[in-house]
Amino acid sequence: MIVLGINGNRREHNSAASILIDGKLVASVEEERITRIKCDSAYPSGAIAEVLAIAGISEQDVDVIALANLSRWDQKPILDKLFKRVALLGKQEPELKKFYWKHLFERYTRALRPRRKPEGGLANKPVQAIGHHRAHAASAYFSSPFGDERVGVITLDGAGDFSWGSVWVGANGKMQEVLHLSYLNSIGLLYSAITHHLGFIAGRHEGKVLGLAAFGNPEPFLSRLMAHTNPKDWNALFDARLTRVPLRPVSPMGTEVVKELCGNLSREDIAAGLQVYTEQMICAWVQEQVGKMNVSKLVLAGGVFSNVKLNQRILALPGVENIYVHPNMGDGGLATGAAFEVYVQMHGALRPELGSVYLGTQINRENALKALQEAGVSFEEPENLAQTVGRLLADGKVVARADGGMEYGPRALGNRTVMAPCHDPSINQWLNKKFARTEFMPFAPVILQERAHEYFPDWAEDQIAARFMTVTYNASEIAKQNIPAAVHVDGTARPQVIRREDNPGYYDILSEYCAITGVPSVINTSFNMHEEPIVRTAEEAIRAFEAAGLDALVLGPFLYRAKAN
Structure with a gap:
């Protein structure tokens, strides 16, 4: 059975399409990667065509369409x-x-306005709509590594279908709903509103605020927020004054309240207060839900869980044994969740299973060679590519890698990645400048799994979330000494823990670098210019590489060195 999942109608952001074949996710692409418009909300016509091509099927082969979000x-x-x-x-x-x-x-x-329907060969296919938070929950639960275990499923975001969160129990391949949260009390939208107040783009730059928070003092902003909050009742979490903010986060009704709360505090102190408020409020509530559900493992989805420091706090909660954060935790994952849920509704159940995250457009020998030849650049095909690139990194070079399937979700995980050594903290300034980025959090490191515990003592092998760069860890002294460029001022880092079976080519480069330097980690940052989506095709990789002025590009099996041109 083939299910096409779609997110992209009306005002949703991160439009996307996914293909599920007999319960297995085989392809997923966000529309932004096709149009090159960051967080594109357009109907995902391009993404639909791309996932069909990746799956090797036609529109006629699709059995049912799953639409994320209710009518x-x-x-x-x-x-x-x-x-x-x-x-x-x-x-x-x-x-x-x-x-x-x-x-x-x-x-x-508004109830009379129809939603856009699939077109062309998809126009007459059966269609089912899946609620926003049900889709988030399904995306996380059915792709989780916990199999038949009974787990808690929690979703939190800004808002979707007029809710900002939900709780479910997942067991035996099914989800049972526990509760939904009204978006009038959305901490996610409050975070976005303050992101906007600080001069960043709401819905896109919350990660900058998270990084900025480590430089500030949470008081008195934390107390100002708490004065408008009722932690004992999440159905009436915000008082009347603060409720104005989620209703209109970036319009005067909301911005007037935010401006009043922030006063003349520094942006560092505002960010710190907001982050501590978010951690304290959500962690206390999550722990309460864990007790009520009688579970020890959690699967998480929704944009709030892109907050890696929050995820670290949740993982450390008493009674929480492990967490799994869906790699595409934001609305780009809704197409996948909708497809999973429709499949389950038609088949009764689906055993959760962890799959690949390299679900997007492929860069291979054929299209890499074509792109390099059309670009008219000199390139080589090293006999031992991993060893050659490992040596370049050991010599202090910055190397981009675009090979294999594009990553699913917002994190670069080796196939659309820029690598560099971690020993020089100043790289966070000069490499960000190459990409025209402004960041307050250091670059994330990728680390060989065999050495991960040495650098991050709290990490454990069963913590799958660390494979997808969705949680921070406290760095050890050897980490602070050997990879200072990847350690934030608060002593944490957001590692990608890599196993060879997950990505052999990427792993082998890091292994060769480690053999030369003794250090099992390099910087891993996404391969894109500022405010552009991550590169998708070989042609885009060449353009971004040249625009950033990097030292070398791994494109499929080929190596393009900047100095040779």
Whole structure:
């Protein structure tokens, strides 16, 4: 059975398409990688065509289409409940009262607007819509490494289908719903609103705020946020004043409140207070859910769980034995989750199984050779590519690698990656400058699994989340000494722990570098210019390599050295 999952209708971001064949995820691509527009929200026509091509099938082969997010009509009961809450809070906050009356009629008219339907050969295929947070939950649970074990499934993001989170119990290949959270209390949207206030792009640059937080003092901003928060009731988490923020995070109704809260505090202190607030609030709530569900393992999805420091705190909670964060935790993973859920609804159950994350466009010998020849550049095919690249890295060179299937999700995991030695902390300034980036968190390291515990003592082999760079760890003294460029000012790093069976070519390069230097780790940063998506094709890799002025490019089995041209 072939299921095509689609996220991309109306105002969703990270439009994407995924293909599931007999319950196995075989392809997934976000529309941004096709159009080269970061976080593209357009209908994913290009992504649909690409995943069909990757899977080697046609539109006619698709049995059913899974659409992420409910129809507007099916959203109406959730919206009605939300409006009742706004009306109640409007008695305390005049702006909420104005909002209620201004948008009261719209909640009826919006339900009549149809969503875009698949076209062409897909137009007559059966279609099922899957709720936003159900899709997030399914993406994490059915791709998790915990098999038949009973686990807790938690989703948290900004908002989707007028909710910002959900809780489920996963067992025996099925999910049972526990609760949903109204987006009026969205810590995710609060984080985005403050990201906007600090001069960054909401929904895209929250990671910059996370990095900035380590440089500040959480007080008094933490206390200011807590004064508007009721931690004992997550159905009424925000008071009337703070509720204005998730309703309109980047419009005056929300920005006025954020500006008032932030006052004249430094952006470092604002970021620190926001991050500590996020960690404290969510960790306390997660621990409560773990107790209620009577589980020790968690699978997590939703954009809030792109916050790697939060994930470290959750992993350390008493009673939490292990976590798995879906590699495409944001809305780019909804297409996958919708496809999984439709498959399960039609077949009754699906045993969770960890699969590959290299699910995108392939760069191989044939298309790499064609791109290099068309670019008119000199290149070579080393007899021992890994050894040659390991030596370049040991000599202090910066090497990009574009080979094999493109990664699934926002993290570069070796196939669309830029590598460099970690011994010089100043690389975070000069390499970011090459890519026209502004970051406050250092580059992440990739490390051989055999040496991971030596550099990150809290890491354990069964912590699969570390393979996908979704959690930070405290760095050891030897890590601070040997890879200081990858260690943040708070003493943490966000490693990708690599095994040879996961990516032999990438692993072998790192192994050769280690044989020369004795250091089992190099920097791994995504292969893209600032505000551009990660490169997809061989042609894009060549353009980005030349624009950044790097030293060498591994393209399939070939090596393109900048100095030779």
